Amino acid sequence: MDTAVEHAVPLMLSGVSYHYEADGPGIDDVSLSCSEGSWTAVMGPSGAGKSTLLYCASGLLPVSSGSVCVGGQELTAMNEQKLTRLRRDHIGFIFQDYNLVEAFSCLQNVMLSDLFGGRRIELSQALAALAQVGLEESANLFPGHLSGGQRQRVAIARALAAQPDMIFADEPTGALDSKSSRMVLTSLRAVVNEGRAVLMVTHDPSVAAEADRVIFVEDGRVRSVLPGGDPHMIAQELTALAHSPEEDRL
Numbered sequence: 001m002d003t004a005v006e007h008a009v010p011l012m013l014s015g016v017s018y019h020y021e022a023d024g025p026g027i028d029d030v031s032l033s034c035s036e037g038s039w040t041a042v043m044g045p046s047g048a049g050k051s052t053l054l055y056c057a058s059g060l061l062p063v064s065s066g067s068v069c070v071g072g073q074e075l076t077a078m079n080e081q082k083l084t085r086l087r088r089d090h091i092g093f094i095f096q097d098y099n100l101v102e103a104f105s106c107l108q109n110v111m112l113s114d115l116f117g118g119r120r121i122e123l124s125q126a127l128a129a130l131a132q133v134g135l136e137e138s139a140n141l142f143p144g145h146l147s148g149g150q151r152q153r154v155a156i157a158r159a160l161a162a163q164p165d166m167i168f169a170d171e172p173t174g175a176l177d178s179k180s181s182r183m184v185l186t187s188l189r190a191v192v193n194e195g196r197a198v199l200m201v202t203h204d205p206s207v208a209a210e211a212d213r214v215i216f217v218e219d220g221r222v223r224s225v226l227p228g229g230d231p232h233m234i235a236q237e238l239t240a241l242a243h244s245p246e247e248d249r250l
């Protein structure tokens with residue numbers, strides 16, 4: 001692999017806009033970057049554009065203007081084939097509802113890409129990813145035997161196994177109780193400590209507080225950025241944003 005690409009910033013968005021339809025909702029002029037070993041949370045009211053931001057940043061939605069670079073590679077200029085390869089090789093995606101295949105064991109779920117002719121994942125890589133989320137003992141269990149938190153940790157292991165530069169997580173704890181959430185957040189911190197960058201959407205200030213910084217989005221635009229760490233400060237910012245007069249937001 002090209003060394004310059006290998007050491008490039010995992011994610012950089014410059015002036016990114018996307019609208020589902022002309023003059024309709026979407027995101028406007030969003031700029032942000034995520035460095036190696038950093039964890040960024042995205043918060044904002046319902047309908048603010050958080051998921052849209054995540055989908056644009058991961059190449060799942062084509063931006064209408066601006067630039068998106070993942071691992072130093074510009075996504076907006078890529079054809080579908082190159083984009084698919086980039087997503088496969090550099091991006092992990094964790095969804096709220098886990099997206100596990102019920103008929104496959106945890107290990108098979110982690111190796112899914114390899115089983116379907118996508119990225120090659122060695123057995124040792126898959127087992128290491130399961131161990132990283134504390135599920136090495138559960139490799140041969142099926143999702144039906146797991147709690148919600150364990151399922152989500154399998155999904156994280158799957159995102160990790162391909163050793164992506166960048167992990168996107170859309171409400172990864174949204175469906176979990178507090179104990180399971182805690183385990184998922186511990187796993188995500190381990191991923192970040194290993195040098196991966198995480199961009200995570202959440203509604204929960206105590207989950208966002210686990211991140212290194214929190215980006216607040218409203219009406220499709222970035223309104224403010226706070227450091228992680230203090231759930232009360234994050235909750236206050238969210239409330240202030242929701243109650244700010246329309247003219248202050250423009």
Ligand SMILES: Nc1ncnc2c1ncn2[C@@H]1O[C@H](COP(=O)(O)OP(=O)(O)OP(=O)(O)O)[C@@H](O)[C@H]1O
Nearest residue numbers: 020021025026044045046047048049050051052053
């Ligand atoms: N496929 C779509 N077609 C048209 N409009 C859409 C589509 N998906 C989302 N939207 C609209 O775009 C805006 C941003 O949606 P998005 O899902 O990004 O918000 P969000 O901040 O993630 O919301 P939530 O917290 O409720 O999940 C909303 O007004 C939403 O209704």
